[in-house]
Amino acid sequence: MDAHEDGCIGAGVTTGVLARKLGISPTTLRSWDRRYGLGPAARIEGHHRRWSTEDVAMVQEMCHLTAQGVPPAEAARAAKDWAAEVHTAVEAPSAAVPHPLAAVAEPSSDSSPTPLDTPSAPDWRRRCKGIARAALRMDADAVHEQITAAIESYGVLTAWEEVISPTLLSIGRKWESSDDKYVEVEHLLSWHVSVALRHAYARTVATNRPAEIRPILLACLPNEQHTLPLEALTAVLVERGRRVLMLGGSVPVESIEATVRRVAPAAVVLWSQSRSTADLPLCRHLAAIRWGINGARTRSHVLLCGPGWGRRSDAELLRPQSLSDTVHVLELFPSSL
Structure with a gap:
């Protein structure tokens, strides 16, 4: 099989593949090409741009220099000079072609490399x-x-x-x-x-609307503005088909209690980033709220999430230690009405 048939090593790699491997965006690569001439040496009309091994080495040097604080224009000049020296060396009969990013090459039809999205x-x-x-x-x-x-x-x-x-x-x-x-x-x-x-x-x-079941209520305690962990939990739960009510940051005590009484959530997840916002009495109060007909009254499970809770615990409250722990605990709770 020749280089053209393989279509990967010999023909180079695409901008998207190179960007993912270098940890930068395709837009950045295109900008460097436009501003500083750091682009593929060979271009084929009507096709995606392909970066050769030497092109890849040049861009990798650019990334290395800018990461060290060298101004982009100066780094680009140094990277091109370096690439020219490498090219001169490669022209010598005994010289070996450098492969600074051999793993960048896209897979050929007769190989089975590790997929880009395989967790590692x-x-x-x-x-x-x-x-x-x-x-x-x-x-x-x-x-x-x-x-x-x-x-x-x-x-x-x-x-x-x-x-x-x-x-x-x-x-x-x-x-x-x-x-x-x-x-x-x-x-x-x-x-x-x-x-x-x-x-x-x-x-x-939009593509997989959760069923009309008892929701999981998420809220940051009063004066707590760190919402990102709960935003991540919201996205994970809807991926798993759970209905979520996310109230956001610094939710007043009265609003949390009113929502619990109004929607009867399967669980309540309360986030505290710092000890100053961790309110155990409030959590115990929410855990004690019951609803339903006589003889079949029930209550919400309350989860304390975030570093603000420290090592504090309570027999009536759950204390998962991570996002995956929280998801696992919530999946154990029935969500039917």
Whole structure:
């Protein structure tokens, strides 16, 4: 089989495949091509652009330099000079062609490589780094594309636990250790995470509307504004066909209680990010509310979620430790009316 028949190694890789492997967006690659000439050396009219091994090496060097803080224009010049040197060396008879990103090559018909969306720790770490670097560059398009790609590849649950949450924690630690230097980065990242999660929720509901069953009520306690974990839980639950009522951040006590009495939820999930918002008396009160006809009265299961609860527990309250734990617990509860 020759290189043309294989259509992958010899012909190069597409912009989309290269972008995913480098952890940047296709828009960024096209912008670098337009502004700095960092594009495929060979172009075929009427076909998608294909990046050769040498093209890939050049762009990888560009990513390496910009990640170190080198200005893009300067990094582009250095990357092109480096690529020219590599090309000169390759022209020598004894020189070996470098393969800095051999794994980028698209699969041929006679091979069975690991699919791009197969969950693996290295791939999760690569996606985390890609999203974080895009956020630090304030590249909103790349942040959005990479978060969306992670959700589409793994589903909301795995994307949240293995990619999105670790990236948020990493940026948060960077902010805390730098005298609030990266506040804008955290805000940009959080906003795009929220957009992607809500889009995943809306897409699922539009194609697979949950049945009219007792809902699961989600709410942040008063003065608690951290809603992203509950937004992720909302998207995961609707993927599993559960009906969800998400009330959002800093919900007044009276509103939570009124909703419990009005809709009789199968479960109530209360999020607390900090100890100052963790209100155990309120949770016990909600767990004690009962409804139904005499002889068959029932109540909602109450789940305490988030780091604000610490190690506190209660015989009447459930304390899952992660998103997957929470989903597992909720799936044990009957949702029929």
